[in-house]
Amino acid sequence: MAGRDLVPRHVPPPDLLAAHFAAAPSPAAQIPDDGDEAGPLVRRLLDLLDSLSPTDAALARGCLPRCDSTFGAALALFLTATAGGCRGWLGSDAAARLTDLDGGLLIDDCDRALASRFQPVDGRLWRLSRVPLLDSGDSLLCAVGIEDGLSDRVTLVLQARPPRLGPVQLMATLAGRRLDVTLRLAMGLPSAALADLHESFRAALADCRIEGTLTVGPLADAWLGLDQPLSSDVAL
Structure with a gap:
């Protein structure tokens, strides 16, 4: 003391x-x-x-x-x-x-x-955590796919519901030197914003010297069901 x-x-x-x-x-x-x-x-x-x-x-x-x-x-x-x-x-x-x-x-x-919890979805085990969003009553759901231990692939899913955009899901899969990202939204993006998003993604991959693709599409039939309160009110 x-x-x-x-x-x-x-x-x-x-x-x-x-x-x-x-x-x-x-x-x-x-x-x-x-x-x-x-x-x-x-x-x-x-x-x-x-x-x-x-x-x-x-x-x-x-x-x-x-x-x-x-x-x-x-x-x-x-x-x-x-x-x-x-x-x-x-x-x-x-x-x-x-x-x-x-x-x-x-x-x-x-x-x-x-603390993380584990949940099986579509025959795969996910580790889930919720992170409170700043100045919001909602939360960001973070899910990491659990592989069999032999694969070098890592899949991360982020799900949120920003008031201005509605439900959003981002899935990123890293395997070796390749990163594939899929962004799904309930609302479409303006063409200028979409072009800027693709250009930023290409620049980021070039800086990291890895390959990959960015896919942007609608949310319909894409929600993994990791968060039932969010998935239940998505009717597209």
């Missing part, structure tokens, strides 16, 4: 702390398998972190996907949630500040809500 500051550098407002402890589930609480609790828990965690360290909170929010931009590095949350958990996503300093408040209960609850 010697030399350690026992009082957090920034103390959250009492009403914020009270709201957290009143709403936070107990360690024994069961998080639903479909991950619906992930969004509220992550937002509560970020609000508390913002009161402790606005800089750390801004960095953490930057790792959440947005509906109005490409996902890109936002998948850091998904990747760390399957490996180092929320502590790996937030970083040691930010995680320590939150742990000082409640012994890490909120971080543990977020880990459980973000």
Whole structure:
């Protein structure tokens, strides 16, 4: 304990702390398998972190996907949630500040809500995780196809429902030095946007020195059924 500051550098407002402890589930609480609790828990965690360290909170929010931009590095949350958990996503300093408040209960609850689950679809096993979307009540569904261990192929599926576009599904398959991407949307893209998308994809492949194709098409009959609430209201 010697030399350690026992009082957090920034103390959250009492009403914020009270709201957290009143709403936070107990360690024994069961998080639903479909991950619906992930969004509220992550937002509560970020609000508390913002009161402790606005800089750390801004960095953490930057790792959440947005509906109005490409996902890109936002998948850091998904990747760390399957490996180092929320502590790996937030970083040691930010995680320590939150742990000082409640012994890490909120971080543990977020880990459980973000934990991957496995689901068979169309004769194939998928590892699923939900990532809350920034400033949205919806979530990004991330699915990784589980291969037999002998294949070098990796398939990633992202599914979301941005308000302006409707349901969107992106499937990317990497096999060796080849990347094939299929983007399916409920709404069509303007010809200029579609041409720009293809050109950007070709440029990205050239930079990485790999081959591949980009296919853009309608969503009809393409949804994998990984997320029943999303698939049930798609009638194209």
